[in-house]
Amino acid sequence: MRKIITIITFLLLTILTFAGTIRNVKMSGANLTVDFSGSAKPKYKINYDEYNKLIFLEFPESKLDTKVNEKNFKNKYVESLQVVNYGGSVGFFIKLNKNISYNGALKGNDFVVTFNDKSPKKQFTIAIDAGHGGKDPGAIGFKKYYEKTVVLAVSRYLRDELKKDFNVVMTRDSDRFINLSERPRIANRAKANMFISIHANAAVSSKQNGVEVFYFSKKSSPYAERIAAFENSFGDKYGDKSNSIAQIMGELAYKKNQEKSIGFARKTTNALASAIGLKNRGIHGANFAVLRGFNGPSVLIEVGFISNQGDLKKITSPTYQKKMAQEIAKQVRDYFY
Ligand SMILES: [Zn+2]
Structure with a gap:
């Protein structure tokens, strides 16, 4: 009997002496703390899978003495946390969000993972120019849709998309009038690296439809000349x-x-035509006043015809407007990165 008690005591001591006991796991600010207070200094292993942005933190010979509600650990640093208790060890799988780095270290008897937001400083600035505005409605389409309203909506979605990776300056962000010559100046003052002017087309014939993109050229084809005029x-x-x-x-x-x-x-x-299902009217060089004077690459996108029923349906739909913005933003990202 005494022998058995000795063995049990020995086993208990082994567990008490060599096992780290996790009393609490908490997230505060940028720190995830695994609290071993009152127990032995924990052993740990930490590995990081860069591709999956996954930290694997293991505490061998440890046990978990607290309930971890994994859902509460999601924040701007952590996409997900999973705590696994297995064979006398406790494993933490911490999946990081995009552009987050980390540091893990023992602090006393606690293990602390500190997260850093390492999103790269935005290097480039894009100027978005919503055509017309205020007293200038631009083209007026079916059901009295105004070009100025349509293009501001697309421009705002484009701003939201580009803001993720770029500094963005808008020549107008409300229904206000701005001179054509002032628009590239706003972009130059902001040291913009690209100028994107958003417009919608109109034609006498309601059959004309499609998307087309213009770049600045001193010489224009007769067609491009007409649009620029x-x-x-x-x-x-x-x-x-x-x-x-x-x-x-x-x-x-x-x-x-x-x-x-x-x-x-x-x-x-090409991207807009295929993603939105618009007729591809190609690209044209023309002497646009609004593109003149900007010190960098610039385009004027005619997103569709406000005078065509089919185009109008798309260019006035928030779903399509957002999709257009996503497509344009994708091209901007490809261009710069
Ligand atoms: Zn216009």
Whole structure:
């Protein structure tokens, strides 16, 4: 009998001496604390799977003496936490969110994982120019839909998308009037790396439809000339003589920016046409007042025809507007990263 008691005492002592006991697991701010208070200094192993953003933290010869409600550990750092008790060890699977790094260390008898937000500093600035606004409604389509309203909605969705990876400046974020020449100036002042002007097309024939993207060119085809003349006319109409807008770009910069704009324009029109199911009207170079004077690649996207029933349905639908913004943002990301 005494022998049995000795063995039991020995076993108990073994457990008490060598087992770390986790009394509490808590998340506060950027710290996840595994509290071993009152027990021996814990042993631990920590591994990190970069691809899956998964930390595996193991405490051998330990037991869990607390209830962990895993759902409460989801926050801006942690996507998920799973605690597994197995064979005398306790394992923590901590899946990190995007752009989060971590540090794990013993602090006294606690093990503390500290998370850091390492999202890279946004390097590039994109200028979004919602066409028209205020007293200038732009084109007016079926059921009195205004171009200025449609393009502001798309521009706002585009801002929300781009803000994830870029600094964003908007030439207007409300229904207000801004001169054509002021728009590239706003972008230049913000040191924008790209200028995206959002417009909607209109035609006398309600059969005309589709998406097309313009880049700045001193020379235009007769068709592109017509579109540019239409968009530029709003400048003249509201007292901003488009021919008074200075051409501040040098010849070399002009050629370089044009080349970049063409590549971006082509990808964007293809992406929009296929994702939204719009007719692909291609890309065109034209002398747009609003693109003149911006020091970088710039495009003017005519997202569809406000004068066509089919296009109108899509370009006024928040679902499609958001989808368009996502497609444009995807092209911007591909361009810069
Ligand atoms: Zn327009």
